[in-house]
Amino acid sequence: LHMQVAALTTAHSRPHSECMTVSSITIPHWVNNRRHDGTGTRSADVTDPATGAVTGQVALASEDDAAEVIRATADAFPGWRDTSLAKRAAVVFRFRELLNERKGELAAIITSEHGKVLDDALGEVSRGQEVVEFACGIPHLLKGGFTENASTRVDAHSVLQPVGPVAVISPFNFPAMVPLWFFPVAIAAGNTVVLKPSEKDPSASLWLAELWREAGLPDGVFNVLQGDKTAVDAVLTDPAIKAVSFVGSTPIAQYVYSTGTGSGKRVQALGGAKNHAIVLPDADLDQAADAIVGAAYGSAGERCMAISVVVAVGDVGDLLVDKLASRAREIVPGDPTAGNEMGPLVTAAHRDKVVGYIAAGEEAGAKLVVDGREITPRGDANGFFVGPTLFDHVSTDASIYRDEIFGPVLAVVRVESYDEALALVNSSEFGNGTAIFTNDGGAARRFTNEVEVGMVGINVPIPVPMAYYSFGGWKNSLFGDSHAHGIEGVHFYTRTKAITTRWLDPSHGGVNLGFPQND
Numbered sequence: 001l002h003m004q005v006a007a008l009t010t011a012h013s014r015p016h017s018e019c020m021t022v023s024s025i026t027i028p029h030w031v032n033n034r035r036h037d038g039t040g041t042r043s044a045d046v047t048d049p050a051t052g053a054v055t056g057q058v059a060l061a062s063e064d065d066a067a068e069v070i071r072a073t074a075d076a077f078p079g080w081r082d083t084s085l086a087k088r089a090a091v092v093f094r095f096r097e098l099l100n101e102r103k104g105e106l107a108a109i110i111t112s113e114h115g116k117v118l119d120d121a122l123g124e125v126s127r128g129q130e131v132v133e134f135a136c137g138i139p140h141l142l143k144g145g146f147t148e149n150a151s152t153r154v155d156a157h158s159v160l161q162p163v164g165p166v167a168v169i170s171p172f173n174f175p176a177m178v179p180l181w182f183f184p185v186a187i188a189a190g191n192t193v194v195l196k197p198s199e200k201d202p203s204a205s206l207w208l209a210e211l212w213r214e215a216g217l218p219d220g221v222f223n224v225l226q227g228d229k230t231a232v233d234a235v236l237t238d239p240a241i242k243a244v245s246f247v248g249s250t251p252i253a254q255y256v257y258s259t260g261t262g263s264g265k266r267v268q269a270l271g272g273a274k275n276h277a278i279v280l281p282d283a284d285l286d287q288a289a290d291a292i293v294g295a296a297y298g299s300a301g302e303r304c305m306a307i308s309v310v311v312a313v314g315d316v317g318d319l320l321v322d323k324l325a326s327r328a329r330e331i332v333p334g335d336p337t338a339g340n341e342m343g344p345l346v347t348a349a350h351r352d353k354v355v356g357y358i359a360a361g362e363e364a365g366a367k368l369v370v371d372g373r374e375i376t377p378r379g380d381a382n383g384f385f386v387g388p389t390l391f392d393h394v395s396t397d398a399s400i401y402r403d404e405i406f407g408p409v410l411a412v413v414r415v416e417s418y419d420e421a422l423a424l425v426n427s428s429e430f431g432n433g434t435a436i437f438t439n440d441g442g443a444a445r446r447f448t449n450e451v452e453v454g455m456v457g458i459n460v461p462i463p464v465p466m467a468y469y470s471f472g473g474w475k476n477s478l479f480g481d482s483h484a485h486g487i488e489g490v491h492f493y494t495r496t497k498a499i500t501t502r503w504l505d506p507s508h509g510g511v512n513l514g515f516p517q518n519d
């Protein structure tokens, strides 16, 4: 891995992407397999979070830009829908091969705009690649059922057809993996896609678009619409878009769900999280502390499956907090391309918000055990760094307990019993991920049965499901009824049709006004 990371650092210094060419807008849209500047009326700065430098300008779509990209996506649908499954699967397979060969380039682009360390960026791409591999099996996944002689000389079968042009709207924290949760399955199933990436780290989307072109995807099947609310509102209301997959914060997920479904679309909208890890008294505390520290501070806490609350049950609190604190103090954030374990936060505004939460935690009376504001980063002082932060004795009405901070801030809450811990997890408005640390199989089994959360880990801190299962939370962590990828993803991007067939036979019984019944 270290060799790979060294290679990535070199790749990053020679950007593969054409987006560095001279132009007033350097990170444009992508339409019909080409970069597209659009009207060019609005744009936003993109920064390197490790240095604070502005590295690009991303186009922000106007309504006209959005209409143009959506039209191209709709125009490509009939041809792609009618392309044979064998040919569609072959394109997805080539995309997988290219991605596997060149994922280092993509990881370097992610690090340069998001700030996560290179091996974490590589990990993100690899988890996304799993979904591409799942989508390579699309001929099997789209098999319908067939029943011969369901009624006398009547056969029944079902087919799964694509829903049409669809949209994917993604957050900043996984600029490659989250789009890859959706578009490989959508495209393999015969839909055409418009991706609206986060405006904070938009370049990964163009790299992926170029890869699709190289893999032989026809014009218009995968398009990128760069932008903000204007672009989102356009895809939510344009009648050509039939389904929307969204991932982001809960208030926007709720807005996307209600606006999209209000326009008659199928919508899955994944929202925010506040993931609790319960530590029972019989747990191996060193193992639990290692796992929790990785899950709380990895990617600077900017993961929807990050652990942000530890629920210490019984008398484990003091020892556990000591173990968490000693590990947290050893992590010094720094240049994400230089072998550090943790990088900066994504923007200066987000860094300021996280620092504000640390101050609010102190004011609320929680015990600040490790203060991430005090670190000296191993990197550019202008980078958006905050170190690992640990609070103990956090009250459940403090904002550091209630709100999703999305930074390296871990809150320890102490309770007396398993029942109290479970009640705490189940009373959260969120239900994305959770974990329990214990050596008691009976307790773990009871927890998986009783907890109201979509993804559960037993001694596993970040239980992200494999591509052939489905990813999604409960409650305010997901609006809609389909989770991402796996069989639920295939269902989301297809419509089922049931066909009943009778071939005329000399013995047919003539006119019958009754409701069809089996005979």
Ligand code: NAD
Binding pocket: 169, 170, 171, 172, 173, 174, 178, 196, 197, 198, 199, 227, 228, 229, 232, 233, 247, 248, 249, 250, 252, 253, 270, 271, 272, 273, 303, 304, 404, 406, 432, 472, 473, 477
């Ligand atoms: P965000 O909600 O700010 O943005 C997500 C997307 O919505 C972006 O493409 C953005 O351009 C767009 N958007 C932002 N404001 C909008 C508005 N007012 N109207 C319409 N569109 C708007 O989220 P983010 O900060 O990019 O990402 C972090 C959030 O995403 C966290 O809450 C995190 O938990 C969540 N997330 C959830 C999952 C999950 O699987 N549940 C996965 C990753 C991230």
